[in-house]
Amino acid sequence: MTQDAILATYLLETPHSVERAVEALAGEGSTGTFVAVPGETAEIKERFRTRLHSVRELPSTDQASFPQPPNLQSTKYERAEITVAVPMEMAGSDLSTLMASILGNIFELKELSGLRLLDFDVPADFVKRCLLPQFGIEGTRKLANVHGRPLIGTIIKPSVGLSPEQTADMVRELAEAGIDFIKDDELMTSPVYSPLAKRVEAIMRVINDHADKTGKRVMYAFNISGDDIDTMLRNHDLVLNAGGTCIMLSVNHVGFAGAMYVRRHSQLPIHGHRNGWGIFTRAPMLGMEFTAYQKLWRLAGIDHLHVNGIRNKFWEPDESVVRSVKACLTPLVSDADRLFPVLSSGQWGGQAPDTYRLTQTVDVMYLAGGGIQGHPGGAGAGVRAIQQAWEAAVSGVSLDDYAAEHIELRQSIAMFDKRGKA
Amino acid sequence: MTQDAILATYLLETPHSVERAVEALAGEGSTGTFVAVPGETAEIKERFRTRLHSVRELPSTDQASFPQPPNLQSTKYERAEITVAVPMEMAGSDLSTLMASILGNIFELKELSGLRLLDFDVPADFVKRCLLPQFGIEGTRKLANVHGRPLIGTIIKPSVGLSPEQTADMVRELAEAGIDFIKDDELMTSPVYSPLAKRVEAIMRVINDHADKTGKRVMYAFNISGDDIDTMLRNHDLVLNAGGTCIMLSVNHVGFAGAMYVRRHSQLPIHGHRNGWGIFTRAPMLGMEFTAYQKLWRLAGIDHLHVNGIRNKFWEPDESVVRSVKACLTPLVSDADRLFPVLSSGQWGGQAPDTYRLTQTVDVMYLAGGGIQGHPGGAGAGVRAIQQAWEAAVSGVSLDDYAAEHIELRQSIAMFDKRGKA
Secondary structure (H helix, E strand, O other): OHHHEEEEEEEEEEOOOHHHHHHHHHHHOOOOOOOOOOOOOHHHHHHOOOEEEEEEEEEEEOOOOOOOOHHHOOOOEEEEEEEEEEEHHHHOOOHHHHHHHHOOHHHHEOOOOEEEEEEEEOOHHHHHHOOOOOOHHHHHHHHHOOOOOOEEEEEOOOOOOOOHHHHHHHHHHHHHOOOOEEEOOOOOOOOOOOOHHHHHHHHHHHHHHHHHHHOOOOEEEEEOOOOOHHHHHHHHHHHHHOOOOEEEEEHHHHOHHHHHHHHHHOOOOEEEEOOOHHHHHOOOOEEEOHHHHHHHHHHOOOOEEEOOOOOOOEOOOHHHHHHHHHHHHOOOOOHHHOOEEEEOOOOOOOOHHHHHHHHOOOOOEEEOOHHHHOOOOOHHHHHHHHHHHHHHHHHOOOHHHHHHHOHHHHHHHHHHOOOOOO | OHHHEEEEEEEEEEOOOHHHHHHHHHHHOOOOOOOOOOOOOHHHHHHOOOEEEEEEEEEEEOOOOOOOOHHHOOOOEEEEEEEEEEEHHHHOOOHHHHHHHHOOHHHHEOOOOEEEEEEEEOOHHHHHHOOOOOOHHHHHHHHHOOOOOOEEEEEOOOOOOOOHHHHHHHHHHHHHOOOOEEEOOOOOOOOOOOOHHHHHHHHHHHHHHHHHHHOOOOEEEEEOOOOOHHHHHHHHHHHHHOOOOEEEEEHHHHOHHHHHHHHHHOOOOEEEEOOOHHHHHOOOOEEEOHHHHHHHHHHOOOOEEEOOOOOOOEOOOHHHHHHHHHHHHOOOOOHHHOOEEEEOOOOOOOOHHHHHHHHOOOOOEEEOOHHHHOOOOOHHHHHHHHHHHHHHHHHOOOHHHHHHHOHHHHHHHHHHOOOOOO
16 A cells, blocks of 8 residues: 555644544545535545554643644644655656645644654655656766765855956866865856856866866856746756856755756756755744655755755754755665765864764765865865865874874864864 | 845844844855955955845744754844845846845854744836736736626535546536636646546536637636646646636746746746645744745746635634735736735635625635535535625625525525534
8 A cells, every 4th residue: 555655754733632633634635625525425535545654642742833823722732743645646646746745735734733744755666757866976976086085165255246257266276276066156146247157168267277287177066046947958058068067056946847857958967055945944843854855856856965064054953964964865766866965054174073973974075165265274275174184084083183294184173173262 | 225135024033132143144145154265355245245224123032933052042032023135236136046045044044043034125127027927817807707806716626536527527517607717626737547638628628618608718727737847838738729728836846947937938827826835934933924925926927826715724814814915916016917816725705705804805816615516506506605795795785684685695604604603
């Protein structure tokens, strides 16, 4: 039965009994209306019914997560983790229909005072019909020619305001510093002061020159996000034809059908920027876990996805970042469908030991903006410091010990390390 | 200055001072990183700075809306309504860039314990460059040939499980009942038991026959939502060529670039279904107000948008529904860019007087599922009852008085009215 069903796991909260909440959720997800109507036969109801697969009651709470109307206010709100099985015959036509089922009207049910999608599973044959990452980790490593260690990358800072030539100058310095990967900021699409075509031309001249000289082709993720798909496709071609090896999309704003259209056309890995993700996750009893989110975007064919970083400058606790990395690296049906997790935000290398200890992987992109470009020895020293930090992390040597022999790491510790400064 | 800026108004909450929270928000929205970097000149900082436009302090609260880490826990969280001005030069390239700015990383700032976009305004020349509704209210009324009163519509129920022929039989009954508008359910895309092509064929045969006989062409919104734009365009053509007059999209799951691509191609009004909207709005200190949401989709070119209904079966209070209707009906730059608000959920006509009293408009689509198909006199009586309820509402006669002379309304009051039954 569950072979032909989507299994969706939710955290739910309700002023009623869990049983009644589940009934409401299952009804809205299938044939329900507020009165019985002709044509709604027992056979249809049975065949298209959302079924309760499992339920784990959790401790109740005395405060509702969503504001409650006077008639539903209570001193006790039940909580449970439930898994429902949605028949594929009903919701399995495509990713958009699947989302209408597991992420649709159910979030507006008055019977729920909290609802969060924790995870979902779809049958393997559905996964195989999806686009999935075209390059993923192995394809990206091949293009960047970086193996056995994280891709070290950076974001151009300041993120706005530089002309194409100024940006290209920075790229030259970063390329000479030995960087593997550079990305545009999410606000940098095609503004008047730096039109994408000019930026691609100026930057790719530098990257191509550097590749000709050294054999190393820096991967640059050009932000081709836009509201016009034809323009996005033309911009993809522009990047491809100029020798570029990556495009970036603000996935939430481009949206699923748009990103998937780009994916079908693309000959380059798609760097997924998740800006806006906070809306989906920051209320603990609403929206969804990153585990579910990354699965949606993986099915849609994105290759890289941002996951924040250890001791980041945002709200997210480390344990959540670690779970996100692990989610990206867990195959759906094969290793090829894994997402390349992108660590960033406040990173400078000092987080490398904990990142490695907690995730036990080097299959990450590790991005530092200020951590590289703000290094007292310049960007080259910034890149080397981060490489050194990862060497220390993987070989199990403490940063301080490794820094004794590595000046760039030593400088970055002196500059960025907050230990004992609080 | 503000002529060249996006004005975005947020409700914010912070464990710090409002001033510090605004600084964090403005910094993340422009050039910010955690250290000063070369190239970040005073001129760039000034030119691309997000500016505080106005601030209204609100009463503080003793509980944080988002969970706080131990070092930020407090007994007092400041709240304010703030408006910031984001330079168009930075974020005005297109809708996707605008969203990255006003709905991006700022939702992950640790300096905020709550953030909700209440509204935004963009310069008129930006609005005019956007797609905007192609049909809107007037174009839809013309196609449906319904003037001076709400479009009365229904959703096919049961929403899943019927074959194309069974669905067409229902459509025949509803057309004969005098319905103006019918829509697919959001879960009904192109399942194996009712492929869209077969459904369009069977339903349009009925609708075309009915139009030939009576001169009235029922508007049917076929749900062409999907994850493949080429298929969506083909399905649009299929509907158009069969004589159909409307297509429906689950806008959140198709996403902006996809919906806009369909809009550019479309020769039919786009009925926007907002399923999943609860995720964006149900936590009062997160996400956004419908006022902002409908503006985004209007700029993207959607023609109709769901707004729930008075005394709906979902969580939403009436005053929020009323604000949503009013937001859709407020022009951006002209009456032509207004959205047709779609009232639905638990509607049966009994809500018509309050709907009219609170909104003072008949420019709504008024959809009833069970309220029509569950009417004891059949669907025809269900449609007539709702028409009668709106006649009563607009002429200021009470439902009970009007029902004395109108049997279908009387029957529906007997069946659906909950007054005095609690």
